[in-house]
Amino acid sequence: MIPETHQAALDELLRSAGLPAAAGNTVDLLAESTNTVYVVQTGETDFILRVYGDSGWPEIYDRARLAKVIHLHEVLAAKGVSVPRILGHVDHPDLQAVLMEHLPGQPLAEALDQVPLPERDDLWRAVGTSLQSVHEISLADIAGEIRGDQVVPFGDGEGPARGWGTFATGDFLDDTDRLSRHLPSLKVDGDWLAEVMSRAREHLDESPVRLLHNDPTVDNIFVERSEDGWRCSGWIDYLRGTIRGWVEVLGVDRL
Known part of the structure; x- marks a missing residue:
């Protein structure tokens, strides 16, 4: 069961990406460590939801990690390295998350x-x-x-x-x-x-x-x-x- 805060972040991300926040979406936990990763199945396309938690690093790094991830994905994509495209992100004081395309394979x-x-x-x-x-x-x-x-x-x-x-x-x-x-x-x-x-x-x-x-x-x-x-x-x-x-x-x- 996805926590309410994570579900709210997912709904916000889907809306910002112009995708329907349908109640029939399937959300499965993929991995959990310093961040929680879900596979979101909308019936037509799969996405990845990544919600960031406490990394154990100083707070200054935690607050900057979303910008870091977005920056590195842009750099890597520009260099021809295969990384998932980031479709949207939320950056709230108590929660950071990104919605990404699902990689093939x-x-x-x-x-x-x-x-x-x-x-x-x-x-x-x-x-x-x-x-x-x-x-x-x-x-x-x-x-x-x-x-x-x-x-x-x-x-x-x-x-x-x-x-x-x-x-x-x-x-x-x-x-x-x-x-x-x-x-x-x-x-x-x-x-x-x-x-x-x-x-x-x-x-x-x-x-x-x-x-x-x-x-x-x-x-x-x-x-x-x-x-x-x-x-x-x-x-x-x-x-x-x-x-x-x-x-x-x-x-x-x-x-």
Whole structure:
């Protein structure tokens, strides 16, 4: 049963998109985490309703996430990346939501369960080709979190802005020191480790920064079979998209 507040948001979104808010619409829960996702079946066309909840991030990011999602969808679509078209949005003090077109195909998770093992190579190639097009997008010259349509450098608001290398390695030495005090058997060579981390920091800071999805699970990728084989029909949920060093692509994009 869809909560009344979510139903009210859906009705408002359907009206704003020029679609009937019919009582006969079917609304099924698709996923629920930091946002709640529904499939809306109107009898003719399916839509996706995404209602945003508490993300666990600072409120300033929560308030800007709707603008962020809209901005990233526009950027990705302009670059030829398949993302669902946003048909409308509501931005109330106590609720944010978007209505999107339903992507063709099926989640990658379902396809992987259904196709024989040799055919999975084609699936992964299709996804990899699409993912590469995402990673070719550069929105800024410095790594940072995306707030609305702006890139906020790491460390902003908490002292001087830091590069990706400093941000990624900043706590490593302190954490290792605390761990070694609890586990003396580790016998950590502090000087050697500091030198290694210094080189790693320089390497990370010098690496090109790119747009990362940051949550590319098999449920957030849609694929469909075409005459030429499998193709990636779209990506969803860019809420945690970020700008980080290119060398972090394999570590952050958790395929």
